[in-house]
Amino acid sequence: MSQPGGTDAVADTFPRLLQHHAAVRGDRTAIREKDLGIWLSWTWREVADEVRAAACGLAALGFKRGMTLAVVGDNRPRLYWSMAATQALGGIPVPLYQDAIAQEMLFVLENAEVEFAVVEDQEQVDKLLEIRAKYPRLKHIIYDDARGLRNYPNPELLSFDRLQELGREHDRAHPGFYQGEIDRGQHDDTAVMLYTSGTTGNPKGVCHTHSSLIAAARGDIAFDGFTAQDEVLSYLPMAWVGDHLFSYAQALVAGFCVNCPESSETVPIDLREIGPTYYFAPPRVFENLLTTVMIRMEDAARFKQRLFHYFMAVAKRCGAKIMDGRTAEVSLGDRLQYFIGDLLVYGPLRNVLGMSRIRVAYTGGAAIGPDLFDFYRSIGVNLKQLYGQTETGVYVCKQPNGKVKLDTVGPPLPGVEIRIADNGEVQVKSPGMLKEYYKRPDATAESITPDGWFMTGDAGFFDRDGDLKIIDRAKDVGKLKDGTLFAPQYIENKLKFFPHIKEAVAFGHDREMCTAFINVDLGSVGNWAERRGIAYSGYTDLAQRDAVYDLVQECVEKVNRDLATDAQLGNSQIRRFLVLHKELDADDGELTRTRKVRRGFIAERYAQLVNALFAGDTHCEIEGQIKFEDGRTGTIRADVKIRDAKTFPVVEARKAA
Amino acid sequence: MSASPHPNPPPPAAGEGAHNGARRIGDVLLSVENISLAFGGVKALTDISFDVREHEIRAIIGPNGAGKSSMLNCINGVYTPQQGRIRFDGQTFTSMAPHKAATMGIARTFQNIALFKGMSVLDNLMTGRNLKMRSNLLAQAFYVGPNRREELEQREKVEHIIDFLQIESVRKTPVGRLPYGVQKRVELGRALAAEPRLLLLDEPMAGMNIEEKQDMCRFVLDVNDEFGTTIVLIEHDMGVVMDISDRVVVLDYGKKIGDGTPDDVRNNKAVIDAYLGVSH
Numbered sequence: 001m002s003q004p005g006g007t008d009a010v011a012d013t014f015p016r017l018l019q020h021h022a023a024v025r026g027d028r029t030a031i032r033e034k035d036l037g038i039w040l041s042w043t044w045r046e047v048a049d050e051v052r053a054a055a056c057g058l059a060a061l062g063f064k065r066g067m068t069l070a071v072v073g074d075n076r077p078r079l080y081w082s083m084a085a086t087q088a089l090g091g092i093p094v095p096l097y098q099d100a101i102a103q104e105m106l107f108v109l110e111n112a113e114v115e116f117a118v119v120e121d122q123e124q125v126d127k128l129l130e131i132r133a134k135y136p137r138l139k140h141i142i143y144d145d146a147r148g149l150r151n152y153p154n155p156e157l158l159s160f161d162r163l164q165e166l167g168r169e170h171d172r173a174h175p176g177f178y179q180g181e182i183d184r185g186q187h188d189d190t191a192v193m194l195y196t197s198g199t200t201g202n203p204k205g206v207c208h209t210h211s212s213l214i215a216a217a218r219g220d221i222a223f224d225g226f227t228a229q230d231e232v233l234s235y236l237p238m239a240w241v242g243d244h245l246f247s248y249a250q251a252l253v254a255g256f257c258v259n260c261p262e263s264s265e266t267v268p269i270d271l272r273e274i275g276p277t278y279y280f281a282p283p284r285v286f287e288n289l290l291t292t293v294m295i296r297m298e299d300a301a302r303f304k305q306r307l308f309h310y311f312m313a314v315a316k317r318c319g320a321k322i323m324d325g326r327t328a329e330v331s332l333g334d335r336l337q338y339f340i341g342d343l344l345v346y347g348p349l350r351n352v353l354g355m356s357r358i359r360v361a362y363t364g365g366a367a368i369g370p371d372l373f374d375f376y377r378s379i380g381v382n383l384k385q386l387y388g389q390t391e392t393g394v395y396v397c398k399q400p401n402g403k404v405k406l407d408t409v410g411p412p413l414p415g416v417e418i419r420i421a422d423n424g425e426v427q428v429k430s431p432g433m434l435k436e437y438y439k440r441p442d443a444t445a446e447s448i449t450p451d452g453w454f455m456t457g458d459a460g461f462f463d464r465d466g467d468l469k470i471i472d473r474a475k476d477v478g479k480l481k482d483g484t485l486f487a488p489q490y491i492e493n494k495l496k497f498f499p500h501i502k503e504a505v506a507f508g509h510d511r512e513m514c515t516a517f518i519n520v521d522l523g524s525v526g527n528w529a530e531r532r533g534i535a536y537s538g539y540t541d542l543a544q545r546d547a548v549y550d551l552v553q554e555c556v557e558k559v560n561r562d563l564a565t566d567a568q569l570g571n572s573q574i575r576r577f578l579v580l581h582k583e584l585d586a587d588d589g590e591l592t593r594t595r596k597v598r599r600g601f602i603a604e605r606y607a608q609l610v611n612a613l614f615a616g617d618t619h620c621e622i623e624g625q626i627k628f629e630d631g632r633t634g635t636i637r638a639d640v641k642i643r644d645a646k647t648f649p650v651v652e653a654r655k656a657a
Numbered sequence: 658m659s660a661s662p663h664p665n666p667p668p669p670a671a672g673e674g675a676h677n678g679a680r681r682i683g684d685v686l687l688s689v690e691n692i693s694l695a696f697g698g699v700k701a702l703t704d705i706s707f708d709v710r711e712h713e714i715r716a717i718i719g720p721n722g723a724g725k726s727s728m729l730n731c732i733n734g735v736y737t738p739q740q741g742r743i744r745f746d747g748q749t750f751t752s753m754a755p756h757k758a759a760t761m762g763i764a765r766t767f768q769n770i771a772l773f774k775g776m777s778v779l780d781n782l783m784t785g786r787n788l789k790m791r792s793n794l795l796a797q798a799f800y801v802g803p804n805r806r807e808e809l810e811q812r813e814k815v816e817h818i819i820d821f822l823q824i825e826s827v828r829k830t831p832v833g834r835l836p837y838g839v840q841k842r843v844e845l846g847r848a849l850a851a852e853p854r855l856l857l858l859d860e861p862m863a864g865m866n867i868e869e870k871q872d873m874c875r876f877v878l879d880v881n882d883e884f885g886t887t888i889v890l891i892e893h894d895m896g897v898v899m900d901i902s903d904r905v906v907v908l909d910y911g912k913k914i915g916d917g918t919p920d921d922v923r924n925n926k927a928v929i930d931a932y933l934g935v936s937h
Contacts (some may be wrong), residue, residue, distance in 0.1 A: 037828065038814035147821075148879060265826035 012187035015088040022048035035261040055085035057167030065090035069319030073120025075234040082118040095239040130446035185212040205438030216393035216432030217253040228255035241390040279361040283368040311341035319378025346379040362634040393432025408467035424459040425474035478509025513575040515613040570650030581638035683711035692741035719908035733758040764853035774833035785850025838869035858890040
């Protein structure tokens, strides 16, 4: 880190970092919260005092080194302080998802043997009191917002103010206690336990040490040049590793200011008021923001709409290139137009989105659509992708400024080693690696190889520029007969980015070629058909129209052209496809409840169609059972057409587009 | 009929025992004595008497046209009854004027939302503070000196209400652009801004969906609990009435046919016949 004076060597735990900032930049703002319409601020020195009072309060209640403390609620300064206070005493904070139901919380509380909890408000108190009936070990519940709790008779309840009062008394009675506790802290103590949601089985507690989180945060800060001048808005769930890094670990390492929004509904307004310089959000959030803009644009006056569309076309043409500093590729006329557009459209738009001051914005966690990604970059928001997971402290890959590509996640970060296993799985050694899964040596052994590589479960490879490309979950990746990697989800996602395609299912494992089932989007294609005067009676009718097949074929061939640029995946271009006669439906077991395709089940159910695809037939008659919404079943019969799609020669050494 | 499933969850476990004790229901705050009101030949109210105790939630129920809103209008002086008197806080009136009612600490909301549609939520709530402003119109217009300080004080009070009703995200949105349920909440907020002793709510949950009703119930209970405000409310949803009110008055064709705790009223023969229908 760039901090002169070399205090970093000593500040190897979060409580020590807090003391360091209180000493070095005691009067700078550390955290803000909007309350009653006003942004309240606390300086680093004030935060250090608040944390000290809370820590001593916890000690007065009997909190001992090694114990755990649950933190439940929206992003509130006092909840962050509780984490720091816990760490100061050598305890382990366990942030929980605030919208989890009591039952889900019970598991984590029991697993982590939690006796203390700091919660936001009445809603969470009610949940914990309900849990307490089944889990009497929970001894103390400390709340931030007292509203509605005045008449609760429960003796285990305590306000945060009262906790701090107790703490100050305790501090006066035992003057050396607090500093002594901080001094006893070791850099390899567990700093935090983050429970992973766990799609299968119960959640697992990922234990991170002070040193791993601090190392990950230092790496991130050096990579993007964050300083104490930066501002972030903390609005993502505190239990999520992303928020823990951005709003806690990185803030404590770099010393930048964290802003807590007034409530989850006011985030867009607060974002605009704060104007963070550094921003992180999953793709879903960026998508919602864009949708809001587009809807409001529809309501704008005709002239403004035309202005917007004209300049968005300019931005699409040259915005991303200008962002990447490749101005030589942009004509003078375009550069001039972009400049005017920036004054009239992009600047005001960034302002409305609260992104005027953003230097770096990150997204990750899921595939982001090309239109979405390009939109933000073209209006001058430096949106980049990163890759990482809870277990690696989200410190694996990041895209450097000016070298941003849609379908890769960038090169490994400094200090990170990556190897690709034989089955295509990405394995990682990262400074931000977890210590263990709490009380789950079996799971720890399953995820970390004996020689210290963390198995991500994701399949990927490096492209020509040395950027990592994540294609699928490793267990889903197969191989064609000629040995080409076959990543069904990667291909399906590419197809699904087209608005006309709702679902896609790719087949190809152990086959000579790759084929696909397509579901068209009834809304979007129906609209398209109406505009062309194509009459249709319903989904089945529409899906089998030649015009619709032409439309889909265009999309498939675009995907093929894209796949052809990739040496490893080039041969898995879609040779043949069909448009399914019915929409895939969770009620029929074809999709999971979270709308993921169940590939195996579909292959079995439509074995006839799959065989026809690979056999080279031009159509196939199919009859199948469907379940109506009221539970009755019926049969559906259709003659499904099958088409060949054009494929493209695989380009070995093509310049990055 | 609508002895519907409870629209709001029971108050938190801790509230159950503490409910009545903590709210310390006091002496009679308002009593209505032998009120009769007629519009020409139409008798809207005939010889109605009941009382409201400090800190309690009092519901007025009855079928359409029973005279519920007329009753509220008599209490806050919109209508002047031909007979009877109203005692509020020890003073007796044969007629009340709306401005007098307001200065004495009676605030109300309306069945049809009566907000300034073009003004922001914040400004609407600030209008509710008008009676609390001490400086004159001229000083207010120029926003100088003591007025500035005063305005800040008022704003803080209003912000507490915004926080209380959880409408932070629409603070600066013009009221006309808000959904109906939120507008109802804003109207409650404006009534609260006057820091009333007695709050008259005319069908606060009319036209709301279950979730909005639950929220509104919670707010009504919280107002009563946090500020100790006495509440008289008109409501059609029997589930709501039975859950949140301490005592209920039942009107039918302008006459009082029942008065007592929700349980008393539920078992009152006349009430069942007139309003609840035959119990199954």
